[in-house]
Amino acid sequence: MKKMLIVYYSWSNGNTAKIAAQLQRVAGTDMERIETLHPYEGRYDDVVAQGQREVNSGFMPEIKALPYDPADYDVIAVGTPTWWYTMAPAVKSFFADHDFSGKQVILFQTHGGWPGHTLKDMEKACRGASFGPSLAVQFDSTGGSKLVTAAQDIDDWIEEVKQCL
Template sequence: MTNSESKNVIVYFTRTGNTQAIAELIHKKRGGDLFKIETRLPYPIDYQQQVAQNVSEQTNDVLPSLKTKIINFAQYEIVFIGIPTWNMALPQPVISFIKQYDWRGKTVIPFNTNGGYGPGTTFAQIQNLITPANLLPGLTIKGGEEINGKKLVIKDNVRLQAEQQVNDWLYQLNLPLYK
């Protein structure tokens, strides 16, 4: 979804759809452009195989090639970055995405979904990667527990609760709502 007059963009990486659900809630409130971070080669569908690949990528600092490229990135003043916690850290595709761009003059606002263990080092990693941009406080929301077979959980009543958390967070950040 795009709106070329917007000054904010919402980018996200997702496996189960929970981070995407939060990105869509932010988009509903703030408008702007919405981009999914996608790798050129898809991750394994099998959860355990994906976990093993992720651990290998993190251990060996492998940055996967991406399909996602935002041609007009310089126009954005505010960049929301949505990430799931993978192995208590950023998924490598998110690092690939961040390293593609110049972050000077940007305000970056991270949001995270996780299986109940919190954001891990994701927000600190983003801070280190986007310097000298301004990083605002992030939002973390419990998503699914794929290891226990719970994938997309941010739906129905849980989505309504998440929407209230997003509203409260945006209000605390003193960001106007556009929709």
């Protein structure tokens, strides 16, 4: 059986954390959460505006050291909330810190109705990797935590991921 690591970032309501935890419950594997060294501060709208500036400038925040090394795993599942149609800057930092060549990468994103080009951008960020099944999960458009995507679609994706292991 292949070894999988789940890595995710989650800021607003834990939406991405929920999907990561669901995958971990079923596929039983190591999991870690990306955290920025300097936490985002202010109201939701302030962070939305800061996120826009960061995405537009390609900013990569410093992230805290993580407990597991992707180099030790065959399959790496990476999850991000959508920030301005792409991955959150902290996830961009994570990709820049590691070499994914020869790894199988499984990508998932959560969003509020505008998924953008997130999964494509994530694929580009891990050069030399092969890709397993990916998933975009929609939550409500107000930035809240009400699931819009059918729960069955998430279960089906987890089954597909298990087939990769």
